[in-house]
Amino acid sequence: MLRVLLLGVLAPASLGFPAPSGPQPRGSQCVEHDCFALFLSPATFLAASQTCERLQGHLMTVRSSVAADVISLLLSSNGGNSPRLWIGLKLPDGCHDAGRLGPLRGFQWVTSDNRTSYSRWAQPDRNATSLCGPLCVVVSAAEAPGPGEQAWKEESCTTEVEGFLCEFHFAASCRPLTIEPGAAAAANVSNTYSTPFGARGADFQALPVGSSASVAALGLELVCAVPRQGSAEARWGREAPGAWDCRVENGGCEHRCNGSAGPPRCLCPADAALRADGRSCAALSALSCNNLCDHFCVPNSEVPDGYTCMCETGYQLAADQHRCEDVDDCMLEPTPCSQRCINTQGGFTCKCFPGYEMVDGECVEPVDPCYGVNCEYQCQPLGHTGYRCVCAEGFAPNPLDPHRCQMFCNETACPADCDPNSLDSCQCPDGYILDEGSMCTDIDECENGDCTGECHNLPGSFRCICGPDSALAGQASTQCDLTTVSSTDDSGSGEPPASSAPSTTSGPPASGPVHSGVLIGISIASLSLVVALLALLCHLRKKQGATRGDLEYKCAAPAKEVVLQHLSTEPTPQKL
DSSP, X not given: OOSSOEEEEEOOOOSSSOOOSSOOOSEEEEETTEXXXXXXXXXXXXXXXXXXXXXXXXXXXXXXXXXXXXXXXXXXXXXXXXXXXXXXXXXXXXXXXXXXXXXTTTOEETTSOOOOSOOOBSSOOOTTOEEEEEEEEEEEGGGOSSTTOOEEEEEOTTOOBSEEEEEEEOSOEEOOOOBOTTHHXXXXXXXXXXXXXXXXXXXXXXXXXXXXXXXXXXXXXXXXXXXXXXXXXXXXXXXXXXXXXXXXXXXXXXXXXXXXXXXXXXXXXXXXXXXTTSSOEEETTTOOGGGTSSSEEEEETTSTTEEXXXXXXXXXXXXXXXXXXXXXXXXXXXXXXXXXXXXXXXXEEEEOOTTOEEETTEEEOOOOTTTTOOOXXXXXXXXXXXXXXXXXXXXXXXXXXXXXXXXXXXXXXXXXXXXXXXXXXXXXXXXXXXXXXXXXXXXXXXXXXXOSSEEEEEXXXXXXXXXXXXTTTTSBOSOTTXXXXXXXXXXXXXXXXXXXXXXXXXXXXXXXXXXXXXXXXXXXXXXXXXXXXXXXXXXXXXXXXXXXXXXXXXXXXXXXXXXXHHHHHSOOOOOO
């Protein structure tokens, strides 16, 4: 038994109106300002939800026994079948303790809340069960414990079930058209209806705002609407002012409809006057200028009871000089938008073509993010605002200055960067040496003796694990031979530790200061001897490399380059 008045049963039909695209309701019910429709069309939860939303509604929320009774009525006209139908109840992602989350077990309505005074699960005992989403809910009489009832059951949201239930909310509703007794039979008048959510037919108990009524025999088309802003009651009406055939809905007149002589017209009581719509009445004591106009009314003191109606910006007076209708701003010349114009009620919106952006009300092409960027080789855009500098093959961005490029090689040999106008002018990356004219060969620092520990040669560099005799024992470094002495007490870093034993001398003390000329001579002789030894060492290593058939250069560091320069420019030192 329903606890509130059922406003209508909307049976499907195909009379008077073209069939809308998509699934059509097999039946519907309206309770107060809410309408519910049954759709028998196989769908997943997502497809069903999207269909309801396209019709300006959502999947049905069954919050009370009244809504459950509505479902029973909808299914009673379905020939006793028991289809599974989606309702608007879904379990979010994750696992939930079904026994500790209230009557909805952690599920939520599609309206993003869990308010309810009713639940009807097919398996009532879930105290020890954990449910893991996403899950959705179907309602089916086959799962119910008794006849005429429906039970809820969890179902995978991607399952395709037999149908679904939609819910729609409206501000008000109209009764079916009233026609004078005997008039329909005399004039063979029949009427058909269409609701905003697609239900059509001739047998209705109530119709929501936005529904249409057609009386084909009289060429009459009416719409259920709220007659004035702020009014809580909906009425049948039409855009054109004045009365229609007095046999149908009293011609739309609030008081009396006169159709005995000439066209039908509405009459008001003696103490009232007809409003601008030609159908409603206003008491003379309460009649004012603003009651007569749609938006604004300006009294005219020069004419008794004279006035002029005016409209808000974006509207213009209709032909009756009382109502205001929207101006299609996009049809104005010149058009208010530089590219795309979308008309709205009382205004308009400007949009841009693809590839343009709206900046301060104007459509402009996006600024190239590489514009004004000083990349040494080439700039590569990243999206609409970012960029990065790229380099030619064989080069890479400088880590310290990404706008500049430096030579790069991650192999043991790479082509050199040569001047096309002077093939003898070639350059190699750091850690490489020019070999065979146009190839850069990696310098094997490990064979050059630059590492006194465990050495790993790398392209353009090397990695040295310092030996136990180094101050950096066990560490990775390219300077294992650096002399570092640990500090003791408050002595400074780098200072040699003080010895606790008394020092001894190996010979007699100097007899006196040495002359500066002698010191200079000793220094020059020592330097010549060092240069001669280094040159001899490089000569011997070069000779040893030639016998192996592979020439490897060991002069990447600045000190090595000095030795090579001496070997190429100085004569071979003579033995003293």
